[in-house]
Amino acid sequence: MLSEEIFDHSKNQMTQHQIMELKNQMNSDFTTVFELCKVVLSNLNQVKQSLIRACLETLNAFLSWIPMYYIIYSDLIDNLVMMFPSDYLRNHALACLVEIA
Numbered sequence: 001m002l003s004e005e006i007f008d009h010s011k012n013q014m015t016q017h018q019i020m021e022l023k024n025q026m027n028s029d030f031t032t033v034f035e036l037c038k039v040v041l042s043n044l045n046q047v048k049q050s051l052i053r054a055c056l057e058t059l060n061a062f063l064s065w066i067p068m069y070y071i072i073y074s075d076l077i078d079n080l081v082m083m084f085p086s087d088y089l090r091n092h093a094l095a096c097l098v099e100i101a
Contacts, residue, residue, distance in 0.1 A: 026065040033062065034070055041079040049088050056083075056092035063099040071100055 014022075040047055040055040063071075071077065077100065083093035 023065060026062075030062065030066060030070075033058070034066060038074060038076065038079075041076065044079070044082065049086070052083075052089060053092055056089065056096055060092065060096045060099055063096060 037055050037059050040051060041059075044052060077097070080093045080096050083089040
């Protein structure tokens with residue numbers, strides 16, 4: 001995602017005010033993306049593992065932008081922990097949990 005790469009690259013050059021403006025905008029726009037991730041992660045047995053893995057990679061990239069109440073008041077952490085038995089998903093789920101912590 002180009003916008004993510006641009007922001008990550010310029011993170012050290014942005015003012016605190018600019019960062020807060022971007023974070024507020026992302027908070028207001030992220031609901032749709034987060035809901036999609038929740039649907040995928042809540043239906044682990046009904047979707048392909050490649051989709052789950054892509055969802056985890058996307059989620060990990062945006063976890064620092066997600067308001068904490070989205071994480072706390074959802075079943076996201078439980079869903080991530082349920083992926084530990086899968087060798088294919090374990091590292092990505094763990095990366096998300098580390099980002100949350």
